[in-house]
Amino acid sequence: MPPASPKPRELTSQKSCTLVFIDECGLGSQLLKGLRRDNQEVITVKVGTYFTQVNESLYTINPQQSNDYEALLNELRAQQKLPETIVHLWNVTPVTQTQSGLAGVEEAQETGFYSLLFLAQALGKQNLSEQLPITIVSNNMQSVTGEEVLSPEKATILGPVKVIPQEYPNISCRSIDVVVPAAGSWQQEKLTEQLLTELRAPISEQLIAYRNHNRWRQSYEAVRLEQSLEEKPRLREEGVYLITGGLGGIGLVLAKHLAKTVRAKLILTGRSTFPAREEWDSWLETHDQTDSTSSKILKVKELEELGAEVLVISADVANLAQMTDAIAQTQKHFGQLNGVIHAAGVPGGGVIQRKTEEETERILAPKVKGTLVLEASLKEVELDFLILTSSMVSILGEFGQVDYAGANAFLDVFTHHKTSEQNSFTLCINWGAWQEVGMAVNTARPKQLQESYIENLQQGILPKEGIDVLMRLLGSKLSQVVVSPTDLPSLLKQHHSDSGLLSQLEKTNILKPKHPRPELSIAYVTPRNEIERKFANILQQLLGIEKVGIYDNFFELGGDSLLSIQVALKAKQTSLQIMPNQLFEHPTIADLAAVAVTLQTINEENMEVENISYSQSSKTEDYTPSDFPQANLTQTELDKFLTKINRKD
Ligand SMILES: NC(=O)c1ccc[n+]([C@@H]2O[C@H](COP(=O)([O-])OP(=O)(O)OC[C@H]3O[C@@H](n4cnc5c(N)ncnc54)[C@H](OP(=O)(O)O)[C@@H]3O)[C@@H](O)[C@H]2O)c1
Known part of the structure; x- marks a missing residue:
């Protein structure tokens, strides 16, 4: 892709405040010099063990403590230094120190995914209404040249990059991935200038990378997948295949196909306990067919009737001991393992502002830790294929899905890491929603969205289409493919122009009052104004x-x-x-x-000013911007507004 230069924004003569989460590689300190040259007041934040102000413009916070982010912003507000721009460089790390794999994954989440999550939550509590751009700089996260030493554990930050702007309409995010040049080199100087140029420009693209002075942005190319010349590409007759999440919706569809086409020997894993084979008949006698275990037993029986041999193992894919044991059982039972489909996953759900680390961890675990556990437990096994079931949510983001988007973004980048390190076939499929089976069908939605969701799902992928795509992909050499039932460029455009959900909600008809007020602990008090x-x-x-x-x-x-x-x-x-x-x-x-702020837009001296007034305000003089935190006004704007109000009064 040819490099493109962003249009530089005119520099403001007015001093504005930039908050920089500074790295240890020296890139941030170079940026600081440039930002100060650009007349920016710069506040820097370093990783520390607790929140403290080191000097007038330097703070430390503990990345694991969400309270520290709040304390930092409260302090900046008190000093009237709330940032107009944020640059986050904690994902720029020395490559030699990068611990890939299971060992480094938790640390990377602390300074990456959780740092952005906590930052967004703290910003949310500040009730800012002005536009706030956040630029997240990382290194060695994106595969651009194919030669980078990749750190896929950083890729979960792409969840917040995509979803924060969808949940906080005043915040925009972009990710800029770089390879850090040697300190003091002209290449470092050049990269710093390129980053400064980016920071001067408004955010128009979400994913950017710099490699060898060239600017790259992510785009997608439509591919036509021809039917493979081979009838069963990469599949062996009676091959041994492990499907994590194998008793889930998609897992069972794929298992059935493998049973039908090659009489596969299947290992299906999931966390839930599953009755031993000798208990199946009595289970079916004592439970009706709507029982989820009964329906799984019947599905497994069906696989066996189709010619498969099936081993169901209860194992959490994110648990190394359990998965090592599952692989050992596989080897003992079948003598080999030829392919793995990693389909274990948990649907996300819940807005950033209310997310807890515990809830988030549950969504990240099967995909992030689970994939790394699979890598560790399979290191001695030569596979014909490893298939990772990612989602379009990592590409588009989705309201309420910050963790799910991050978890799937990890799978995307892990695939490129794996492909660049080994000559084995690793394929990542970013599926759109499936119809008929799986989590898209079974996940409960808020009632206001349910109707339109069901309507949209009718355009989803049918199981037989999913199988057809998979077989074509197995015959290809592609490593990552987005399977979108609707036109991807239009979806990307729509997600870029608005959050999708917002417009959907705006169109939602208001429900008419139906129910009397329920019994509450508090008495009804009628509105006063x-x-x-x-x-x-x-x-x-x-x-x-x-x-x-x-x-x-x-x-x-x-x-x-x-x-x-x-x-x-x-x-x-x-x-x-x-x-x-x-x-x-x-x-x-x-x-x-x-x-609440009462809105009234005025056009004064050719300048659009958002005019505010407070309903319950009694005082009319000696205001400072901190009296109107939501408006985030400068003193000049506030003075103008007060003059206007006073005139009205
Ligand atoms: N359905 C879709 O529309 C869609 C679209 C895009 C991507 N995907 C992806 O495709 C994969 C399969 O989705 P699906 O629709 O088949 O979902 P599903 O019906 O909910 O099945 C997921 C399975 O994963 C298992 N699982 C969850 N966490 C696990 C863990 N830590 N260790 C082992 N197993 C675990 C669950 O079983 P237990 O609860 O017993 O562990 C469940 O059977 C997921 O990774 C999903 O993200 C699905």
Whole structure:
């Protein structure tokens, strides 16, 4: 791809603040000099053991402590130095020190994925409304030339890069991957200038890489997959194949195909316990067919009727001891192992603002740790193929799927790492949603999205289409393929122009109030002013409740993160501005009315200024921008606004 130069933004004469999470490779310190030359006030943050201010412009925080990120931003707010730009360089690490594989994976998440997650959560609590670009610089994460020593464990950061902007409409993110030149070299100087040029430009592309002075951006090319000349490419008659997540929706479809076509010997693994073979009949007698274990037993029996031999093993793919044991059982039972399909996975779900590390870990584990465990436990085994089932969510991102997007992004980059290191066939398939089977069908969705989701799923991949694609891919030499049932370029464009979900929610019809107000611990209190009345109307309609009192808790009444976005969207239509995540901090109408900004756009002196007024404000003089945290105004803008209000008064 030819290099493209970003259009430099005109430098502002006004000093603005940049927050730099600085690396230990010297790249950040070079950037600092350039940023200061650009008239930026720069605050740097280093990895430390606790939150502390080292000097006027340097802090340390412990990356594992979400509170430290909050403390940092609170401190910056107190000093009126909340950043207008953030540059995150904690994923720039010395290549020699990079510990790939299981040993380095946790550390990489702390300074990578979790650092961005905690940063977004802390920013969410600041209720900023101005645009905030975050540039995340990493090294050796993307395969561009094919010659890089890759660190796939860093790739989970692509989850936050894609999903933060979808959940926080005022934040934009881009990932810039580099190879760090020697300190003090002219190449380092050149790269620093290139990064500075990027930072001066608004974010227009999410994934960028610099290699040998060339700028690369990720794009996708449509491929036509011809039917393979071989009837069963890469498959052996009675071959031995391990499918992790093999009793899941997609796992069983693939197992059936292998049973039918080559009478495969199959090892199907999952975490759930599965009855021993001698207990199957009594299980089926005592449970009806809707029981999930019964249905799995019947499916396994069907595989055996088709000519397969099946070994079901309970093993967590993220547990090295369990997987080593599973491989040993396989070797003992079948004498060999010819191919692996890694289909274990857990669907994500839940907005960043409310994510806990524990929930996130559950989603990351099967794909990130699980893949590395497979690599470790299979190092002595020569495979005909290793297939990783990734998802289009790693490409497009999806609201509420930061962990799932990150987990699948790891699979994508791991594939390139594996392919560059070994001559074995590793294939990563970024599937779009499957119809009829699997997690896309079985995952419960919030009620407001369920209808349109089911409609969209009708365009999903049918199991027989999935099999057809897989067989064509097995006959190809491709290492990563996105299987998109709808036109990928249009999807990418749509995701870039809006979050997709936001427009979907905007189109969602407001539910009419249906239910009386439930019994609550608090008595109903009627709205006291126009703003509270507006919020009461919005909540009543969205929650489907006849009367919502000003002290009723939005979440107790059935509100959730998606509804919070709808509240923000509907509020905007009535000229009230709140950010969706403000509902987490201010879940009652009384609280919301106190923090909501009344919008009125004026065009003054050829400059668009967003005018604000506070409903409950009584004082009209001596304001500072920190009195209006949501607006993130400069003193000049605030003065203008106050003059305007005073004039009105
Ligand atoms: N369905 C889709 O539309 C779709 C689209 C794109 C990508 N994918 C990917 O395709 C793969 C298969 O998806 P699916 O739709 O078949 O999902 P599924 O029906 O939910 O099956 C996933 C299976 O993975 C197993 N599993 C989860 N965590 C595990 C762990 N730590 N160790 C071992 N097994 C584990 C689960 O069994 P236990 O609970 O017993 O462990 C389950 O049987 C997933 O990786 C998914 O991300 C699916």
